[in-house]
Amino acid sequence: MTVDPVCQNTEGLDRHSLDVPGPASPVRVVLASSVAVVALAVSWLVYSAKPSRPLSAADRAGRLLTVDRPFPVEGRFAGDPYVGPKVCAECHPGEAALHSRSGHALTLWPAGRRLVSRRLDGTTIADPESPGVSWSYRYRDGHLYIERRAPNQVEECIADYAFGSGRHATTFVSVIDAEIPAILEHRLTFFAQEGTLALTPGQDVRPPPPRLTPNGHVPPPPVARKCFDCHSTQLSAGGHQRIDEAMMIPNVSCERCHGPGRAHVAAARQADSNAQLALPLGPGRWTSAELVRFCGECHRHPDGPRPARIRRGDTMLARFQPIGLSLSRCYGRSEGRLSCVTCHDPHARPSSNRAEYDTICLNCHGGRDGSLELPPNPLLPRVVCSVSPRDRCVDCHMPRVAVDPGQHVRFSDHWIRIHRSEEPSP
Ligand code: HEC
Ligand code: HEC
Ligand code: HEC
Ligand code: HEC
Ligand code: HEC
Ligand code: HEC
Ligand code: HEC
Structure with a gap:
């Protein structure tokens, strides 16, 4: 069975695609087949019946360059001003040790890499609000599958990312289309203190936010982008509007706050006492x-x-x-x-x-x-x-x-x- 990055009907019922309005020309993506989505979305979405291109697990891994693998030593491209989150530890072990355990360092992961995804394997719970709807979580081959079962319909999604260091909350996100960008913020969030799944904050409000689907929230493109931007060091190397999954530096690492460090590291390694070591953000210089x-x-x-x-x-x-x-x-x-x-x-x-x-x-x-x-x-x-x-x-x-x-x-x-x-x- 192939499963889309986004919720896919697994029982052969009708599927719908929808246009997500974005800065680029509208791209068609399969989102969900729910009648409720149709009702909610008529005002802003145009439906058609174009099927999606399924994304294989290999495709998926290929696009997550720095998220799922070590930062390339020589940089992500020629002239990359960033050195990645590990290099600083060599000379600043104190800051690095503290930071590695902080929420900043652990706030954006591939969902399959989180312990909570394994813990959720085999969990089935009733939807907190909709009668007759249940959710099941499966962990297979390094991926977390989230299934929504309603009376006439079963849909399944792969969760691409887990947001949150997990101390308080972990919210799963699937990327619908990285170009627009369009994402699905899943309906249920895992809360560590209670050890339970419950409605994702922001989706539990009255009246519900616009663009709420049965599977979760599909925020407008600028919000989707900002969502990744606040949880990462660099969202895209080329100043793109899209979520650049091959170039993204996840988590709030040293270089998010201090600025790109390649020149600083090179200067420090030269051990030249006149070397220019100041970074954009250093101690005591900002008001x-x-x-x-x-x-x-x-x-x-x-x-x-x-x-x-x-x-x-x-x-x-x-x-x-x-x-x-x-x-x-x-x-x-x-x-x-x-x-x-x-x-x-x-x-x-x-x-x-x-x-x-x-x-x-x-x-x-x-x-x-x-x-x-x-x-x-x-x-x-x-x-x-x-x-x-x-x-x-x-x-x-x-x-x-x-x-x-x-x-x-x-x-x-x-x-x-x-x-x-x-x-x-x-
Ligand atoms: C006067 C002291 C003080 C200042 C200044 C301060 N904080 Fe805090 N902060 C606290 C305390 C106390 C806690 C609660 C710690 C606890 O109980 O776990 C906290 C907790 C937090 C938390 C964890 C979540 C929460 O709210 O409990 C965050 C995030 C945070 N602070 C961010 C900031 C930021 C950003 C600033 C600057 C705008 C800031 N703090 C300035 C005292 C301060
Ligand atoms: C690029 C965005 C970004 C910037 C800039 C940023 N933070 Fe955060 N901060 C986050 C995110 C995201 C989290 C949530 C981490 C998690 O998942 O637990 C967080 C969490 C925290 C926490 C709570 C950590 C915990 O373990 O509970 C504190 C305290 C905090 N930030 C302080 C600061 C201070 C102080 C600054 C400025 C010097 C700052 N942050 C700048 C994004 C940022
Ligand atoms: C404007 C920046 C910003 C945006 C946009 C943003 N976040 Fe955050 N997020 C933060 C900061 C700062 C924190 C830490 C303080 C807090 O919990 O509010 C945080 C905390 C979290 C946490 C809880 C982490 C923990 O365990 O304490 C989760 C989960 C999360 N964000 C998910 C998301 C998702 C999913 C989106 C997009 C749909 C998103 N955030 C959009 C800045 C942002
Ligand atoms: C959330 C933003 C943030 C992140 C992430 C961050 N720093 Fe800092 N760092 C600061 C701020 C702000 C100061 C200045 C504090 C002050 O003025 O007291 C600072 C100060 C420093 C200093 C100077 C300490 C001193 O007092 O002389 C060093 C060295 C440093 N950081 C290294 C690192 C390294 C290495 C990492 C990654 C492991 C890192 N920082 C991650 C915000 C950050
Ligand atoms: C080869 C050693 C080395 C590496 C690697 C290194 N630093 Fe430094 N760093 C130094 C030295 C030396 C100083 C100046 C003396 C001091 O403040 O400790 C310094 C100073 C700093 C300061 C204070 C700068 C200022 O403006 O006053 C910050 C912040 C800092 N480093 C952050 C980083 C970050 C972030 C990284 C990773 C991108 C990093 N360093 C990697 C050696 C290094
Ligand atoms: C850097 C100095 C500084 C620190 C640190 C500081 N305060 Fe204050 N605080 C002030 C000043 C100045 C005022 C205003 C006094 C006045 O009205 O003249 C004030 C006012 C207050 C007030 C009265 C506020 C009002 O609206 O009437 C309270 C309450 C207070 N502080 C509590 C705290 C607590 C609790 C902490 C620690 C978590 C703290 N402060 C830390 C400087 C500070
Ligand atoms: C049990 C609750 C409580 C605790 C604990 C407490 N405060 Fe207060 N604080 C108050 C109340 C209530 C007031 C207002 C008193 C009034 O107006 O008569 C106040 C007033 C203040 C003011 C304003 C005083 C003025 O004259 O304007 C400051 C400053 C302050 N507190 C600081 C602190 C600091 C610092 C601490 C810890 C050492 C502290 N408070 C602990 C309840 C508390």
């Missing part, structure tokens, strides 16, 4: 505003959603730490002394020991009565907490908030403030 904005390229920054949409009670805000932090008086009034790296080592997983953050708060909020040991910072107004002057700062001022209707995902609210009881409690 806190620049850093917050930089992290916000992916974690979202204040120029993202319109200010009118920012409300105190909006729990979604907690997901966007740079926006939250920017709204804080700590940030606004500390004259450039507070940024993401004040509290986080950008190479490491954030500490989950919430007491560790007290020290950082007390650097600026130490007591005036001399009973607190930390040296006061003479440059800052010292505003002390009247409720709890020494500890548990983040429990009250940066509480954890559930941001999705399913309550699967919790974030620490980075809008550091006094939480009044009349606000909707998180």
